[in-house]
Amino acid sequence: MHEIKFAVLGTGGIGRRTLEYATAKDGLTPVAACDRHGVAVDHGGLDVNELLAATEGNIASDGGVTAVKQSGETSGVAASSQAEPTETPIADIIAESDGIDAVLIALPNLEHDFIPRVADRFAEAEYDGVLVDVLKRSRVIDMLDDRIDSFNDAGITFVCGAGATPGLLTGAAALAAQSFVDIESVEIWWGVGLKSGYEDNRGTVREDIAHLDGYDTETARSMSDAEIEQVIDEHDGRLEFTDMEHADDVLLERAGICDAEDVTVGGILDARSDEKPTTTTVRVTGTTFDGERGTNTFQLDDNTSMEANVNGPALGYLQAGVRRNRNGEYGVFGPAELMPGF
Ligand SMILES: NC(=O)c1ccc[n+]([C@@H]2O[C@H](COP(=O)([O-])OP(=O)(O)OC[C@H]3O[C@@H](n4cnc5c(N)ncnc54)[C@H](O)[C@@H]3O)[C@@H](O)[C@H]2O)c1
Incomplete structure (x- = not known):
């Protein structure tokens, strides 16, 4: 398969390990990453080691809603020399999405319509690539299914529940x-x-x-x-x-x-x-x-660690999604649909 350029939304426990994991695989180039306060984009490929060092310890248990552990405005992704502080991290990545084949959504999931609403923004911007999430709750799947028409119109292949369980x-x-x-x-x-x-x-x-x-x-x-x-x-x-x-x-x-x-x-x-x-x-x-x-x-x-069992499959399902997308197959797919089935 050709090289896949991907972005990560959210550099908490999962998003950071996804970036790290990708460096162990050929053909996967992380080109954008954001957290609540910063965004880094380099279409030639991010320097993952530098980004990981900068985001070390930026994780707050509320997903960064009220706090990040490092002090100061330039904590988290914004502390990276490749990044800018921003109040609109997701919009900033959408603005760059023409050069992005796939986006891994590693955002908090306690507000259940958050990930579907993020997907809406990509669809409204006519992003024609792959979105992958590692969400857990059953109720979110229906919310994504409600969006199949807009995903089809935009050319989005959405792979949902693609972590460990589900995944x-x-x-x-x-x-x-x-x-x-x-x-x-x-x-x-x-x-x-x-x-x-x-x-x-x-x-x-x-x-x-x-x-x-x-x-x-x-x-x-x-x-x-x-x-x-x-x-x-x-x-x-x-x-x-x-x-x-x-x-x-x-x-x-x-x-x-x-x-x-x-x-x-x-x-x-x-x-x-x-x-x-x-x-x-x-x-x-x-x-x-x-x-x-x-x-x-x-x-x-x-x-095998949780990080290995979430991020390996997430990247594997991301690649399966890219194959579907390049084949013109759009809509919502779960991990079981990407396996043999009769
Ligand atoms: N399926 C599985 O097996 C599995 C396992 C573990 C975690 N998960 C899921 O992974 C997701 C991420 O978990 P985590 O532990 O990495 O969370 P976390 O709280 O550690 O990190 C969340 C990240 O999202 C960022 N963020 C929050 N709101 C944002 C916004 N509005 N714009 C941009 N960035 C924003 C935060 O700054 C942080 O970097 C959760 O939804 C969790 O349920 C799934």
Whole structure:
């Protein structure tokens, strides 16, 4: 495939690692990146190492809404010698989007229409490339589907839910399901150990807290950092989740794999250990064409980090999206639709 020039919206825990990951792959050139306060564009390719050094420690658990950890106006992306401070980071990237094949949206997801609204702005500007997000919540998929006509009109191929879960594990479930003519259940169970990555991923931890009993997206958004720490302390650093609203369910249904109600997602996050508290596993149970009932199981190695399992698939799905886009296929695609399916 020809070289792909891509941009990253949001340089928090995920966006920064996406940039770093891309340097390990041929043919992927990061040409633009922004956070809430700054934008860097170089169509010849960003100096990722310099950008990462400049953005080190700029992550606030509220996604940079009220604060960044470095002090001063030129914190975060704006601290890079390749960047400018800006109050309109996303508009600045849209203005440069003619030279950008794909945009990875690594923005906070607690305000659920935020990513769809960002996509609207690209469509209104008649961007004809790929948009990829790593969103988690099921309810956002419908909001994107409502926009299919405008994506088609602009020439946008939108790949949604393309991180780990949803993303890698949804794709694995779709693949595992190919052995069966009837699917009974898809059980996704994840483990993440985040001690050394905790500071970088506090936005994600906040989003996960919204899944705990007694919390929702509104309460999680309004919590202070101290209140977040208190929840983590109360659980001795180990948060266990069951029946999470993760878009794996609707993404498997829209790909025709199974009904959304047959999919369950849960897992354990340990904020105080790098070791995974449990092995990430996908179990697909079904019946084969010749009448056998069985369970196909997919496991991640305990040594693979969340960052590897979100960003590798995000970049892989980005490339799958670019192939579709160059082939004139526009609209909304989930990770399961980019896998084999019959
Ligand atoms: N699917 C998965 O497996 C998976 C796993 C982890 C995280 N995620 C998702 O990844 C996303 C990013 O998570 P994170 O931990 O990197 O978040 P974060 O809070 O660390 O970073 C968010 C970034 O977005 C920037 N930002 C916020 N508002 C902005 C705006 N209006 N304009 C420009 N930039 C803005 C912030 O400055 C920051 O750089 C979240 O939506 C999260 O749900 C998905």
